[in-house]
Ligand SMILES: Cc1cc2nc3c(=O)[nH]c(=O)nc-3n(C[C@H](O)[C@H](O)[C@H](O)COP(=O)(O)OP(=O)(O)OC[C@H]3O[C@@H](n4cnc5c(N)ncnc54)[C@H](O)[C@@H]3O)c2cc1C
C-alpha cells in the first residue's frame with residue numbers, strides 16, 4: 001500500500017512539501033551515487049531501519065568494513081511510518097484532550113476547540129524531517145565510514161549480495177529487512193481501499209468517519225488519536241478485549257477510557273465484507289450472532305506484521321524462513337547459515353525499535369568479536385520493556401502474569417493504584433496502577449505493568465533494576481523526589497518490605513521502642 005516511489009529519477013514521500021523534501025534529502029538523496037564496492041566487506045547489512053542502522057554504525061565504529069543497503073528510505077518504519085509520526089500525532093491529540101479537560105483545572109476556554117488537521121500533519125512532517133539527519137546517508141558514509149548503497153538487495157551467491165548492478169562480497173551478512181503491515185483478506189477490502197501505517201501519515205484531511213480494524217498497538221494508539229483530533233471512530237476487534245497481550249486490568253482501563261472518549265468499540269466482531277458506495281465504505285460484520293454494518297469514510301488496518309522475506313534469494317544461501325515468523329534465528333541471532341545473521345522485525349517476536357537496537361548490539365558482538373563461540377551474547381538474556389502510547393500509557397517489562405503462570409512460576413503481586421499517589425491526584429491523572437510481579441517467597445522481580453499517563457518513562461527504573469538483578473528492596477531504598485508519579489513504584493516496594501516483617505520481628509521492634517520510652 002505504500003505510496004513511496006523510489007526509482008532512479010524520483011524519490012517521493014507524499015505530500016512532497018519542504019519537510020518531506022528535507023526528509024528525502026537525508027534518507028534517500030535523489031542525487032546519491034552508490035560507491036564502488038570494496039573488494040570484500042566484513043559485514044554487509046541489508047535494510048537500513050533501526051536494526052540495520054545500529055548494526056552498520058556499531059560495526060563500523062569498531063573498525064569493520066561495512067556496506068549498508070536500503071531500497072527505500074533509511075530510517076525504516078520507525079522514523080518514516082512508525083514510532084516518530086505516530087507519536088507526533090499522539091502529542092497533538094493529547095493537547096486536544098488537555099484543552100477539553102481544562103475546566104477541571106479551573107481554566108476556562110472560550111468557544112469550540114478547532115483542530116487544524118492539516119497543520120497537525122505538517123507538524124508531523126516537520127518533526128520527522130528534524131529527526132532524519134540521525135539516519136542520513138551522508139552521516140553514515142562520512143561520520144561512520146559505512147558504504148551506503150540504495151537499491152533492492154538480494155543474495156547472489158554464498159558470499160555475495162547484489163544491489164543495483166553491483167556485487168558486494170562479504171565475510172558476514174546481516175538481514176535487517178523488517179516487516180510490513182499484514183494483509184487482511186476480506187471480501188471487498190482491496191477494492192474499497194484502505195489505510196495502513198504505510199500511508200496513514202500521508203493524510204492531509206481528517207477522515208470524518210474512521211473504521212479501525214485491529215485493537216492492538218497500532219489500532220489502539222491511532223483510534224484514540226484520530227478520535228481526539230475529531231474523527232468519529234469505530235474500532236473493530238476480533239477478540240473479546242483490546243490489547244490482548246496486556247494485563248487484563250490495564251486493557252480494561254484503556255477500554256473504559258476509549259468508551260468515555262466516544263470511540264465505538266465493536267469487540268468480538270467478525271468482519272464479513274466491505275462494500276464501497278460512492279465515497280463511503282460499509283463494513284459488514286457479525287457480532288453476537290447478528291449481522292450488522294457501520295459506514296465510514298476511511299478504513300485503517302492494523303492487524304499485525306508480515307516479515308519482508310521475499311525476493312532476497314534466501315534459498316540459495318541456505319537461510320530458513322517462515323512467511324509468518326520471518327527468518328529463523330537461534331538465540332545468537334544466527335540464521336541456518338552460520339555466516340548470515342538476522343536482526344529486528346524480520347526475525348524477532350519483540351517488534352520494537354528499542355528491541356531492534358538492543359539486538360543489533362548483540363549481533364555485532366556475535367558476528368564480529370566472538371571467537372570459537374566464546375563471548376557470544378544471547379537474545380533471551382535481554383530484559384525487554386514496551387509501551388503502548390495510549391492515554392493513559394500501558395508499559396510493561398519482563399514477564400506478564402499470564403506468562404509467569406504458563407511457566408509455573410508462583411507470583412506475588414504488589415499493586416499500587418495511581419489514586420493513592422499524591423502527584424497523580426494533584427495532576428488529576430489517577431487512572432492506572434503500578435503492578436510489580438515477584439517470584440513468590442523471594443525479592444526477585446520477574447515483571448511489571450504500569451498504567452499511567454507517562455508509564456513509558458516510569459517503567460525504566462524497574463527495567464534498570466531487573467537488568468542489574470536488583471531485588472525489590474533496591475527500589476524501596478531508592479529516594480524518589482516528592483511528589484512524583486514514580487513514587488507508585490517505591491510504594492509498591494514498601495508494600496513488600498511491610499509484608500516481609502514477620503510477627504516476631506514486629507514484636508521485637510515494638511518491645512525495643514517501648515523499652516526506650
Ligand atoms: C505505526 C507504528 C508505530 C510504532 N511505534 C513504535 C513505538 O512507539 N515504539 C517502538 O519501540 N516501536 C514502534 N513500532 C515498531 C518499530 O517501528 C519496529 O519494530 C522497527 O522499526 C523495526 O526495525 P527494523 O530495522 O527491524 O525494520 P524496519 O524499520 O522495517 O526496516 C527495514 C528496512 O529494510 C528495508 N528493506 C527491506 N527489504 C530490503 C531489500 N531487499 N533491500 C534493501 N532494503 C530492504 C526497508 O525498506 C526498511 O527500510 C511501531 C511500528 C509501527 C508500524
Ligand SMILES: NC(=O)c1ccc[n+]([C@@H]2O[C@H](COP(=O)([O-])OP(=O)(O)OC[C@H]3O[C@@H](n4cnc5c(N)ncnc54)[C@H](O)[C@@H]3O)[C@@H](O)[C@H]2O)c1
Nearest residue numbers: 214215216217218219236237238302303304351387388389
Ligand atoms: N508503541 C509501540 O511500541 C508500538 C506501536 C505500534 C506498533 N508497534 C509494533 O507493531 C506491531 C504491529 O502492530 P499491530 O497493532 O498491527 O499488531 P498487534 O499484534 O499489536 O495487534 C493486532 C490486533 O488485531 C486484531 N485482529 C487481527 N485480525 C483481525 C480482524 N480480522 N478483525 C479485527 N481484529 C483483528 C488482533 O486480535 C490484535 O489484537 C506490534 O506488535 C508492535 O510490536 C509497537
